[in-house]
Amino acid sequence: MVTSSLLMHILNGLAYGMLLFMIAAGLSIIFGLMNVVNLAHGAFYLAGVYIAYSLVARHMGFWPSLLVSVAVVAILGVLVEKWLLERVYGRELEQVLLTFGLSFIFADLVEWIWGSSPLTLPVPEALDVSLNVGGMMFPAYRIFVILVGCLLAVLLWYIESKTRIGAIIRAGVDDREMLSALGININVVFTCMFAVGAALAGLSGVLGGPIMGMYVGIDAEILVSSLVIVVVGGLGTWKGAFIGAIVIGVVDTLGRVWFPSFTMAMVFLIMIAVLLMKPNGLFGRGAAA
Amino acid sequence: MKKETVALHVAFVAATMLLPLILTSYGLKLTSEVLIIAMFVMSLGLIIGFAGLVSLGHAAFFGIGAYTVALISEHVDNTWLLLIAAVVTAGIVAFLSGLMFIRSSGAYFLMITLAFGQMLYAIAYKMEGVTGGADGKAVSESFNLGFGAIESRLAFYYVAAAAFLACYYLLRVFLSSPLGKGVRGIKENESRMTALGYNTHLYKLTVYSLSGMMAGFAGALYAYFNQYISPDLLHWMFSGQALIMVIVGGVGTLLGPAIGAGFFVILQNYISSYTERWPIIMGLLFVCLVLYGRGGVIHLASLVWSHLQSKRRTGREKSVLPKEGSGFESLKG
16 A cells, blocks of 8 residues: 555656646746746646636536637737837846736736635636546546657757757857857747746646645745746756756655655755766756856 | 044934934834834845845845744743844844855845745744734834833933944945945955955855844844734735835945835835725836836936935045946846
8 A cells, every 4th residue: 555655646746747747847047048037936736727727617627628718828028028028138136126017917816816715727628537546546547647758759859950940049158149049039939938938837837736726825825836847857958857856846745745844944955965976967068157 | 434424423313313303203103113114225225235135035044033032932031142132143143045046146035035925924924823824923022222111202202213223334334344445345346356365155154144133133123113023024026115115225325225215115104095006106216216217207316316425425435336327237247
């Protein structure tokens, strides 16, 4: 029984890790490519899940709500990048402050519109069943989230290493000036990447809604975990984000079961250990900022 | 020290001491809060403006100071002991964390300090048995330095004012000491300082620990002042507020952060009595400050500020002021 409940916790951890992966991947690439520590990334998660909640509550169905919500968050990302971030490129601290301010505005707006009591997104009907995993019943929805995460990882890996777009992004992480000197319109690349990052965070929010629930403050929790993942995995790489997210997701979930008060401390210790051994993270590209 | 400088300092101290004459009881309370927060923000301004370490988790040390007082005051009632305990605890945590964090710089340092602060927040939030969890804890012990309990707002104002002045002058002395000059040299040009044979890591660690101790001291006073503590004191929002106070007040100055603290605490008090949406307003302030700060009010204020500074200080000290007036270059090294 002990092993099967451990398996259960690990599966839960994987599901949580996949949600974190979707956020951390965007955060990491935005950081690596644009040198922006986007502290508003948690707010995109928040926006994703709350917009989906409102749509589902209006009987729109889970899947259409997911699409609409992700699209809205992507547009939000474009607006933030075009209207605000673009004006302060190259000025690191100002970018941090800007996104920090935005995260407050978004979080407080969400509290204003939807109230501060916790809500949950219902599990989509088709997946509202339990599967038999090693003698224990496990929600199919979480398995689905794990699959989506893995699929996304493969897709992102393929784009990163096999396509022209991926080559542009890798080149951008290594040397921005050189990339624009080669005739690539770096502004378009930045806007697209920021939108993709935002959309991934929104997707994570919607998919995470039925698992994590939604409440004010979850954005900060998610953001901090994702920042830890970026530091652990190394900036500018999807592989690092994937491995880091799995490690942090599983440790966090096991921590919640065994030492509820010190979950964050365990996650933090992992970060410190990695940082002391490999200052650039496990799979870091380029020098530490 | 020049005669005028001495006169200015005497006037500064006298003004602080005479301020209660024109303040209402509510004003006294608010000003005490400003002074306590100012100490905290000054400690953050010290590491940002003089050592180039931009932290987004400085509330950790403030919170540690406050929690130390709240938790130990259940067993010990000597105010001196509690204050010392708070300062020492915050100092030790700052030293140990600095030992690990200071290797990294720039955005990495910012992310790590943020994660560190949020870790302490999570611990304080979840260890309900010890810390009271989200509800926080009341601090019932009265402030007593050996001359009887200090209960009135006026008396506490003088405690806060004396503490603030002590911190301010301590930092002035520190910054003009060889150690402080070394720290400033590191901010100006770290590789040159390394080449000159300075152990820059050690210098940064010293100033980080000192800053943590001062933040812990401010937190301890705050616990007495507010008679209630909650995990919010450790939250990144509070760290971020302190950061914005430093920037509004002026990076690379000592009194600037204190003035920023005054501006924000009073603004927050004023706005909070009209609306609950303070975070939105603060967020908008952040955004506007970043987008328009360069040419707008802040730039103007910093121009006025540097004008005053150049009158007041010697030319040598002036070089510490941020070159572009907004102090954001601290992260570029």
